[in-house]
Amino acid sequence: MTANDMGGQPLTLMVVHAHPDDECIGTGGTLARYSAEGVRTVLVTATLGDEGEIHDADLTEEEARPRLAAIREGELRRAVAVLGVGELELLGYxxxxxxxxxxxADPANFHNADPEEALGRLVRLIRHHRPQVLVTYNEDGGYGHPDHLQCHRVTAAAYDAAGDPARFxxxxxxxxxxxxxxxxxxRERWQSLRAEMKERGIPFDEERQGEEPDEAERTATGDEGxxxxxxxxxxxxxxxxxxxDTSAHWSTAREALRQHRTQPLDFFLRLPDDLAARVYAGDFFVLLRSRVETTRPEDDLFAGLRAAD
Ligand SMILES: [Zn+2]
Known part of the structure; x- marks a missing residue:
């Protein structure tokens, strides 16, 4: 077996996200790194973020709102190409x-989806792509957005159901x-980044003072900001x-984020290169369930799964 080969099955990472741009925040460097290393990477995106804000200066709300899903799908596809992600699967909620x-309240929402139906779709994708490693948000949905909570519920259930021949x-x-x-x-890296920003006089919300915190800022600061x-x-x-360690891929991760032109991601995009390189130097994860033995902390999501292990 080669290092990238597990019992004849190529190493495969599947990352499940709620909206376009989420793949770049917290998993962008990881997707870029594993893709570059020859691991098969699959991104599953549950919705096209059609309720998102529109911050692209070349677009107007009135004109762009009805076709926001299509616009954001284009942004997502460009980001995925930058990251080198092998396959993009859209759940279409x-x-x-x-x-x-x-x-x-919209019944077509991901949050309102029939849990069995959403689960069945993800189980089908898992059985088709056969990932050894599955990633999504924690049980709080990262920051509480209903679609992120639903991602956790459905993905956790799919971890169990995909391996059970009696299910689906x-x-x-x-x-x-x-x-x-x-x-x-x-938390430590966040605090050190914020301290460094304050020391250099880099404001957190330069262009958006007085506005409601948007998704990126909520993601970056917690609920209240x-x-x-x-x-x-x-x-x-x-x-x-x-x-x-994603430090070799920080600029790729930021370039991917930049493709999401409609989204208010200026916090990440405005950082000076050295601080952006720090933000993207590493991605962090908590192993929730495992069927293989590993030693913690890990520095590789495939620890315990490589041929040499
Ligand atoms: Zn999101």
């Missing part, structure tokens, strides 16, 4: 919108995923179980 917005027999032969991870953010929430943002590194 409607974006549920931020919590407590009218969009929450029409969705292909059973495939046992070996490891299931949640994405994570290092206030000073206290900011201190508490992310999780202590002692609770993180996998540290993936």
């Amino acid at each position: 409607r974006d549920s919108g931020m919590i407590d917005t009218p969009a929450n 027999p029409e969705a292909g032969p059973a495939w046992e995923v070996s490891k299931f991870y949640a994405t994570a953010w290092s 206030g000073a206290e929430a900011e201190e508490e943002w992310g999780q202590p590194e002692a609770t993180i179980t996998a540290f993936v």
